Amino acid sequence: MAKKQPDSTLYVLFIASVAAIGGFLFGFDSGVINGTVTALGNAFNSNDVSTGFNVASVLLGCALGALAAGPLSDHYGRKAIMIITAIIFAISAFGSGISSTSMEFILYRLFGGLGIGAASVLAPAYIAEIAPAAIRGRLATLQQLAIVLGLFAAFLSNYIIASHAGGAQSIFMLDIAAWRWMFWVELIPSMLFLMGVLFIPESPRYLVAQGKIEKAQQVFAKISSTNTIEQIENVKKSLHGDKKPSISDLFIEGKNRIHPIIWAGVALSVFQQFVGINVVFYYGSELWQAAGFDESQSLFINVITGTTNIVSTFIAIALVDKIGRKPLLLIGSIGMFISLGALTFIFGTAGFDEVGKLALTESMGTMALIMANLFVVFFGLSWGPIVWVLLGEMFNNRIRGAALAVAASAQWLANFTITMTFPVLLANLGLASAYGLYAISAFISIFFVVKYIKETRGVQLEAM
Numbered sequence: 001m002a003k004k005q006p007d008s009t010l011y012v013l014f015i016a017s018v019a020a021i022g023g024f025l026f027g028f029d030s031g032v033i034n035g036t037v038t039a040l041g042n043a044f045n046s047n048d049v050s051t052g053f054n055v056a057s058v059l060l061g062c063a064l065g066a067l068a069a070g071p072l073s074d075h076y077g078r079k080a081i082m083i084i085t086a087i088i089f090a091i092s093a094f095g096s097g098i099s100s101t102s103m104e105f106i107l108y109r110l111f112g113g114l115g116i117g118a119a120s121v122l123a124p125a126y127i128a129e130i131a132p133a134a135i136r137g138r139l140a141t142l143q144q145l146a147i148v149l150g151l152f153a154a155f156l157s158n159y160i161i162a163s164h165a166g167g168a169q170s171i172f173m174l175d176i177a178a179w180r181w182m183f184w185v186e187l188i189p190s191m192l193f194l195m196g197v198l199f200i201p202e203s204p205r206y207l208v209a210q211g212k213i214e215k216a217q218q219v220f221a222k223i224s225s226t227n228t229i230e231q232i233e234n235v236k237k238s239l240h241g242d243k244k245p246s247i248s249d250l251f252i253e254g255k256n257r258i259h260p261i262i263w264a265g266v267a268l269s270v271f272q273q274f275v276g277i278n279v280v281f282y283y284g285s286e287l288w289q290a291a292g293f294d295e296s297q298s299l300f301i302n303v304i305t306g307t308t309n310i311v312s313t314f315i316a317i318a319l320v321d322k323i324g325r326k327p328l329l330l331i332g333s334i335g336m337f338i339s340l341g342a343l344t345f346i347f348g349t350a351g352f353d354e355v356g357k358l359a360l361t362e363s364m365g366t367m368a369l370i371m372a373n374l375f376v377v378f379f380g381l382s383w384g385p386i387v388w389v390l391l392g393e394m395f396n397n398r399i400r401g402a403a404l405a406v407a408a409s410a411q412w413l414a415n416f417t418i419t420m421t422f423p424v425l426l427a428n429l430g431l432a433s434a435y436g437l438y439a440i441s442a443f444i445s446i447f448f449v450v451k452y453i454k455e456t457r458g459v460q461l462e463a464m
């Protein structure tokens with residue numbers, strides 16, 4: 001038995017990494033829009049509101065995909081829905097690149113959103129269900145690492161393509177506009193995800209819920225060195241009887257009230273978005289051009305931001321199973337409040353050039369870059385990965401799929417709200433007002449964590 005643990009740990013790392021490719025696609029698909037915003041606006045003759053919807057439309061699909069993924073994966077299995085998700089990503093990537101009208105583009109992005117939303121539920125649920133408690137936090141953090149690697153890959157590919165073409169609107173290979181190629185790059189990880197999912201097992205806890213005990217024993221034997229019969233009995237007990245999981249389990253038995261733990265998950269999701277992190281990732285190029293940088297500089301700043309996000313996620317991986325989830329959330333909330341407050345002050349006291357564009361002095365521009373990247377650091381080591389860790393493990397086996405679906409769907413709706421309102425805030429109130437609102441959200445999140453979040457480090461899923 002002593003030799004089995006390293007082997008099982010490597011196998012668990014492999015299958016968790018495959019599931020996390022869904023997170024990579026989630027990140028890539030979310031970030032690829034960043035370098036194309038201006039080009040899309042010109043290609044489709046969009047105004048501020050239309051441009052905002054070109055960017056944000058995917059998020060409505062995400063909310064629907066997240067809401068559907070939980071119940072569907074409870075019925076058909078985590079693996080089957082991940083396969084469908086990979087196919088959706090590929091179709092959306094190809095379709096977004098061939099779109100000739102704003103409506104056609106929005107439809108493909110909405111369809112792609114179904115895949116992103118589903119991946120945001122399936123990856124954390126699957127990883128939590130196959131990971132040993134001692135390393136579950138680190139493995140669950142793979143989801144966020146994959147997301148930030150996907151964002152970075154999108155920023156980098158956008159930068160490389162735009163640099164070679166001379167801009168996102170310029171012609172790249174085969175006499176096709178560069179922005180179209182930016183979307184087509186996603187076809188590569190989509191195919192890798194599809195092939196990878198074919199080689200991973202179904203979640204053993206899902207198999208137990210479906211009464212497929214023999215198959216569950218086989219999977220548990222591969223992923224754990226502990227007694228498989230005992231594990232299965234614990235899972236059975238946590239499911240509370242023979243009835244299969246359903247949406248009705250989200251409500252307190254005999255009452256028309258949703259379990260309080262669901263509301264905690266929803267609030268975690270909403271706060272993760274209301275601090276404005278995706279304004280940096282979706283509108284980074286536009287944001288820095290509004291602050292006085294040119295397109296090439298703005299795209300390069302995106303690459304720096306993506307790198308910062310990756311480094312901070314590795315810090316989270318190192319700490320999540322050592323100091324716990326709650327302390328990291330608190331550190332992140334305080335750090336984000338300070339850095340967002342500083343950005344609010346910088347943008348609020350900056351002057352304007354002759355065309356009314358925000359003009360930062362060299363020192364203030366440098367300070368804005370430092371504060372923006374500090375914001376990303378504090379988010380990346382806390383609310384970015386830890387929310388996904390908690391959502392994957394805080395719900396019991398009976399309600400995990402459906403509860404995660406509700407929480408993730410709320411997250412995408414919050415994301416849509418922030419993404420859709422940023423261009424309007426930028427055009428009418430300026431950067432300072434937008435960042436002031438995000439700073440207030442970060443401040444409130446401090447008190448939310450202190451009062452409502454419980455520590456889950458080292459706790460077995462069956463004990464939740």
